[in-house]
Amino acid sequence: MRRALLFIALCGLLAVACSGATPASSPTPAATTDIKRSKLDIAYSGFVDQDVHHVTSKKALEAALEAVKAEVRAAGGKDAVDTPAFQDTDEPQLADFNKFAQVVGQLASSNTQLSANRIADAAITGMIRASPDCHTYYVNNSGQVRTSSGKIPTGTGAMIPAQGTSLGGPDQAGLTGKMLTGGVAYITWHEFAIDGTYRITDMVKAMLDKALAQGAKAWLFDLRGNLGGNGADLMASWFLNGEPTLSVVVKTGNAGTATANKDVRLPAAYQLPIAVILNDRGGSAPEVLSASLKENKRATIVGKQSIGCLGATSPTHMTDNSELSVTVQEFTGAVTGTKYNNNGIAPDIAADDQSAVDVATKLLLDKVAAGSRPP
Structure with a gap:
């Protein structure tokens, strides 16, 4: 917690005259860029904690960050940030997520053409693609389905014979x-x-x-x-x-x-x-x-x-009506x-x-x- 210390000069007790200057107010904290942090936290924690394929914190967050960078580039923005060192463990790590959120926040601050929802959608989509499975998918709050497997069927449906x-x-x-x-x-x-x-x-x-x-x-x-x-x-x-x-x-x-x-x-x-x-x-x-x-x-x-x-x-249902299934x-x-x-x-x-x-x-x-x- 930040505490502002107010130093008060006591006039009249000193031989010198008081200047009469107005005491300084507490500094205003810098505004934090919206990246849908709580939503990303829920998605990251649920995915790494539950994934049957043992996706690691490192793999999930690196994939999420690369997906956000790709979204930035697609929007003509700048993606010059360093990838933090994440832990190679299949359990969620608060320290890892905090580092990830900080870097994504930097990208959001320097690329204001991207909405918070667009950043979060890109991050979660990239994250789940670190551990592809047909049952792992994300539905954003607009109803768009983002799959993790990326498999595209090539076969036909059933072919009912004409005879019989x-x-x-x-x-x-x-x-x-x-x-x-x-x-x-x-x-x-x-x-x-x-x-x-x-x-x-x-x-x-x-x-x-x-x-x-x-x-x-x-x-x-x-x-x-x-x-x-x-x-x-x-x-x-x-x-x-x-x-x-x-x-x-x-x-x-x-x-x-x-x-x-x-x-x-x-x-x-x-x-x-x-x-x-x-x-x-x-x-x-x-x-x-x-x-x-x-x-x-x-x-x-x-x-x-x-x-x-x-x-x-x-499935995990989020407050903005999006859903992550792992x-x-x-x-x-x-x-x-x-x-x-x-x-x-x-x-x-x-x-x-x-x-x-x-x-x-x-x-x-x-x-x-x-x-x-x-x-």
């Missing part, structure tokens, strides 16, 4: 089915939606029932372009028998292993050969379903490497130990988007012809 007999759809989740030649039941949907009275699990189960009634001999799930949601664990359990599926990893280590629910396993008539078509468009729930089946050799994955979005996030869990194969998050699920049989349905159909027909049935 309709099994119904599309409905609100895009659920569509076709009975193809030889008894292959082609089924696709674009979201694992559970909304009000609508449950994708119920609707897919109803389509399986309809397909069986029409003589289905194999299941072909086309999950390209599926945006995720809820219900993947339940669907995987339909075709498993209590086996371990995925292990949960948090910052401090392994947090347990998920297993299929034996109580919801479907009857033997439903236990047909399965192929799942994937590519790099969509992710999360479709990958959970696919990886759970793949871990137990219950399905053949056809297509391309998936995006690798197998984890869970923790990946706090990632999933690995419970049987094989394969790290799927950020890496994706490798196909068992590679196929481009145009040929994937034909490749998967032939695979399934070969299994049917060979009399192959899962346990």
